[in-house]
């Protein structure tokens with residue numbers, strides 16, 4: 574329902590011109606929880622502001638249900654934003670804050686009262702309707718900001734790092750709450766975060782951004798299990814990188830006669846020959862039978878984490894490789910620092926990275 578079609582945004586002009594969005598495209602479905610994930614400065618907020626209408630794109634088009642949004646000023650778009658700072662009115666009560674947008678839209682009094690009551694119930698703030706927003710906690714302010722943004726029933730809600738001001742425990746609670754609200758209202762959420770865990774746990778799909786570009790779009794599991802390039806693999810979770818030689822049909826030769834079936838990226842091109850592969854630490858295991866194993870390393874550290882143990886190895890070319898194994902009495906004392914070990918994986922857990 575939202576089509577972001579080859580959108581670029583350049584700030585300034587001449588030698589100081591800066592490209593904040595570089596030919597970005599994505600299609601976001603109705604009622605989808607869609608997350609823009611990337612490091613600070615990658616263009617997430619700029620893209621959100623382009624959708625809201627605060628930063629018109631330099632080129633490209635944004636369409637909502639097929640209509641070009643560029644001619645519509647922000648207040649005429651069926652889109653609302655929840656900012657990181659909440660931007661509540663401190664001198665107004667909770668209920669007055671939630672009613673504000675509806676009053677601006679000149680909705681009838683009875684409808685406003687009914688909607689405010691509904692929204693406060695939805696965010697579980699009915700009991701605090703008459704408190705001033707300066708007299709409630711950060712988490713409660715967050716709920717009021719959400720209720721205020723949801724009240725006019727926008728088609729799309731844009732959320733710019735809305736949980737970043739909350740402490741860890743409250744943040745976890747609000748993650749679940751937000752997901753529930755999105756599900757109950759059926760409104761499309763476009764959520765900005767630089768927190769990979771938050772993106773993985775909340776989203777239907779994630780767009781991973783870097784330096785003004787979208788590098789990969791997919792469901793959390795796709796992005797985690799099949800990162801298409803090094804930046805994505807590195808930004809989300811822990812990843813090991815190593816080299817191999819790609820033959821036919823995703824078969825990769827690791828040397829010593831060992832060949833593995835690896836995954837080719839869903840989009841983009843990979844030429845046969847030398848390739849870089851990525852494998853998650855929990856998808857590899859170790860063996861002391863090293864004769865026919867192509868990938869070997871010297872164990873240089875064993876780190877115990879209670880539920881699992883991380884084995885740090887150094888590969889012959891000097892790269893580091895981490896294997897994560899769930900703890901089991903049989904594994905205790907099995908390997909020693911200084912030992913050369915083979916690194917083994919199942920078929921299809923190693924991802925070939927795009928050229």
Ligand code: ATP
Nearest residue numbers: 584585591593612613614615616617618619620767
């Ligand atoms: P963060 O997570 O830190 O908020 P972000 O991914 O949201 O980062 P943006 O705010 O979209 O990043 O900014 C992208 C880039 O565009 C940054 O390098 C920023 O300095 C630049 N930028 C943003 N707004 C302007 C502006 N009005 N004029 C010039 N450059 C800008």
